[in-house]
Amino acid sequence: xxxxxxxxxxxxGHTHFVVEKLKERLACTVIRLRLQKEFSTEHxxxxxxWAGKSSVFHEKPALENPKMDLDSYDTLIIATPVWAGNLSxxxxxxxxxxxxxxxxxxxxxxxxGGSFKKCFATMEKLLPTATILRETxxxxxxxxxxxxxxxxxxxxxxEVVEES
Numbered sequence: 001x002x003x004x005x006x007x008x009x010x011x012x013g014h015t016h017f018v019v020e021k022l023k024e025r026l027a028c029t030v031i032r033l034r035l036q037k038e039f040s041t042e043h044x045x046x047x048x049x050w051a052g053k054s055s056v057f058h059e060k061p062a063l064e065n066p067k068m069d070l071d072s073y074d075t076l077i078i079a080t081p082v083w084a085g086n087l088s089x090x091x092x093x094x095x096x097x098x099x100x101x102x103x104x105x106x107x108x109x110x111x112x113g114g115s116f117k118k119c120f121a122t123m124e125k126l127l128p129t130a131t132i133l134r135e136t137x138x139x140x141x142x143x144x145x146x147x148x149x150x151x152x153x154x155x156x157x158x159e160v161v162e163e164s
Contacts, residue, residue, distance in 0.1 A: 008079035082111035
């Protein structure tokens with residue numbers, strides 16, 4: 001199997017939860033995107049306001065780990081929360097900071113119940129030279145809701161292994 005890496009951002013932990021499940025099943029490298037200046041997690045309203053604004057205005061906040069080497073990975077799973085109907089601004093920073101020529105890519109998004117359509121469309125637009133193999137969205141995924149979405153995750157992992 002070719003080398004697989006999961007690159008993700010998580011603010012509230014839902015995307016992190018999915019990534020941990022992927023890591024268990026795929027035994028792959030995991031790279032968490034970190035911001036030089038993280039969004040405040042102290043005040044819920046302010047956290048969602050600033051994160052949503054950042055997404056709506058297509059901001060690209062500075063990443064703490066911008067120079068990660070992805071050359072040795074043939075397959076990438078890129079995971080992001082959906083903010084204000086679109087991908088998170090940290091994911092936008094990552095996707096616009098490098099070339100993904102020749103990479104096989106699986107897109108994963110988490111949200112609290114809205115649509116994934118705009119998020120995935122934006123990600124595809126930002127990955128014009130990658131081969132996107134699958135888009136998978138998880139709604140409000142936690143340990144309690146995981147059993148109802150476990151098969152979806154298992155299907156994703158099976159396809160990643162098959163394509164890698």
